[in-house]
Amino acid sequence: MKTTRRRPDLPAGKTLASPNHGNKRGTTMNAATRSSGQSSAPNVKITINPIGMDRPRAWLAAGFEDFRRATAVSLAYGMFWVGLSIAVTAGAIVLDLWHWLLPLVAGFMFIGPLVAVGSYGISRALEEGRVPHLGDAFGAWRPHAGQLAMMGVMMMIFFLAWIRLATLLFALFFGFEAPGVAELYASLLTTPEGLGLIVVGTAAGAVLAFGAFSISVVAIPTLMDQDLTFMEGIEASVRTVARNFKPMLLWAVILTGSVLIGMMTFYIGLALILPVLGHASWHAYEDLVRCEPVEQLKS
Numbered sequence: 001m002k003t004t005r006r007r008p009d010l011p012a013g014k015t016l017a018s019p020n021h022g023n024k025r026g027t028t029m030n031a032a033t034r035s036s037g038q039s040s041a042p043n044v045k046i047t048i049n050p051i052g053m054d055r056p057r058a059w060l061a062a063g064f065e066d067f068r069r070a071t072a073v074s075l076a077y078g079m080f081w082v083g084l085s086i087a088v089t090a091g092a093i094v095l096d097l098w099h100w101l102l103p104l105v106a107g108f109m110f111i112g113p114l115v116a117v118g119s120y121g122i123s124r125a126l127e128e129g130r131v132p133h134l135g136d137a138f139g140a141w142r143p144h145a146g147q148l149a150m151m152g153v154m155m156m157i158f159f160l161a162w163i164r165l166a167t168l169l170f171a172l173f174f175g176f177e178a179p180g181v182a183e184l185y186a187s188l189l190t191t192p193e194g195l196g197l198i199v200v201g202t203a204a205g206a207v208l209a210f211g212a213f214s215i216s217v218v219a220i221p222t223l224m225d226q227d228l229t230f231m232e233g234i235e236a237s238v239r240t241v242a243r244n245f246k247p248m249l250l251w252a253v254i255l256t257g258s259v260l261i262g263m264m265t266f267y268i269g270l271a272l273i274l275p276v277l278g279h280a281s282w283h284a285y286e287d288l289v290r291c292e293p294v295e296q297l298k299s
Contacts, residue, residue, distance in 0.1 A: 063280025119278020
């Protein structure tokens, strides 16, 4: 019989089972196994837990605690993404594609859930009682690479849709000729066209970003933790947002605001912010989703 323990950041009655062999883990969440040749129906029952508005704060606290317990590997993982972001920005400037910087920075919101995969691996290692290492971060995707790749395709569709929309909006407000750097950024805040672009672009981007958030907020950690398809993960994520709309909207605002603050520090702040948010998102998944095995009928 499995022994169980309750995390201090979880409400009473919610337990976290001790780690199973092969990185399979369960709270009231047990790993699913899918038999080859059987029906494609999942053999786990996914239940979405209702939560209160105070839970996002608890997730952040748990995220900071994981960062404290695995500071070196978490910081190294965050610095990797900081370096990549700086490289992309420098490349856009060198190639005279500076007018793509704002859409690319905003588009980070669409790939952020994939960036968090490494932090999920670190948090899972901590829960298993192991000392996390870089392999837990950069290799977290391997056991379920196929389904995570499909989620990556879904997020890329949102990202490309945003880039296309940003291009159309730019052409609508400024025409097809890109003005100079100084002229453009001055126009954004001092002309009706610039202010209109900011308002419409922000509204349209927010709708797309919330759509991406809704299909991914618990889908990716679910796919890492269970033997499910990416569509089943998306379904669980959408159900989570629908059942806990206000707390999840608050969580989306916290994620977006934190990432924007990190970017305002010329990406340096993201070295701390990205891992903490990733750890917190793993604890959000554990709080929100309960997976239980379903006994299959014998023929």
